[in-house]
Amino acid sequence: MRHILFAFALVLFASQAFGQQVVIRNPEIQQLVQQVNADSLKKYTEKLASFHSRHTLNTDAKNGMIAAQNYVKAKFTEFATKSKGRMTANIEEFVVPGDGRRIVADAKVGNVIARLPGTNPNDPRIIVVSGHLDSRNKDVMDAAGAAPGANDDGSGVALVLELARILASTEFPATLLFVAFTGEEQGLKGATYLADKAKAESWKIEAVLNNDIVGNSSSSETNISNNTVMRVFSETIPLAEDERGAALRRSINSDNDSPSRQLARYIKELGERYVDQMEVKLIYRNDRFLRGGDQTPFMRNGFTAVRMSEMNENFLYQHENVRVENGIQYGDLPEFMDFEYLRKVAAVNLAAAASLGQSAGMPQEVKIDVRGLTNSSTLSWKAPIHGNPKGYYVLMRETSSSMWEKKFYTEATQLKLPYSKDNYFFAVQSVSEHGTESLPVIPTPLSR
């Protein structure tokens, strides 16, 4: 494996000159990615959209939100049978206080969560894959009217279900959490509850892959139809940044290197490695313009989170009442979705989540030596706390480049490169025995 990895690094390095990209897929992850199925996703979505309304404040146990929660929990429980008793599913209920805005009075609501514990009991890392179960129509306070929410966000929940189905039988060191949030449309209530709890209990959430509106491939108004592009939104300046963090960011110019941005790059790299005919477009904002999503409360609490979404939204179907007006059909119905597209978005999520789960974890105390004036760059780091990596990649890119451009493989915990830190950005990621990379960590200055 050592030689293979080394050869891989050399090939990557050499191939730059020829403009070629070498695609090496880990067979285990490739095999998982291939299991993502458009028909399963369609079935889940149609079932979710068949409930009359999944409004957060809807309490209909037969054909409303409660029934939908029970459905998601039942699917999680069904998939858990493949986990040798490891995966558990529950509806985590809590009271969301009335806020005089989108929550009229105190209400008991619930997130539906499946938890697949890691195989290493000493490894605290948690990877979250999420979507929101609640839906809405034009009037966000209408808990009784029809709100099928097929794409917003039946698509995200269907994706979460499909990943739970496929990953239930895997044995990765890190814990995977599959979450169908409530209360997104009422002000990110379910995600806020879980993110606050995770912070209070010091959970080691390494990544939140939030999926909201991921199953349509053609736009209203501009009539663009393209099922080969998706978006991943990542924050630029961390919402949780304090004064010290801001000072460090300004001094090392890491404005384009937030942990969330590293995760977005990772998703693009891994997603495009394993999923054909899909481009992952990095959007340098934490959500669509002036809008938000369930990743936001996690960012606020200092966790690394991104939002994934389709490239071309159709606003005839989003937050609209189901109706025909002037011959035009409105409403968020499954017939307007593209399940082959949703399959690819789910596959990108799976490639990233499985790789994170299988990885050896992030290197610690990553430093770049600034003790002398040199035209080389020396990076040093320590092994991940819990994993046992085979080696490391030192990543490098031009300061004007969006993605990491070169990977240098080493089995040491220090590397000197004949490239000036004045002209490039660097980071370090661990490489597991399977060849799977961790999230990259950017260096801080080693000045004494």
Ligand SMILES: [Zn+2]
């Ligand atoms: Zn949504």
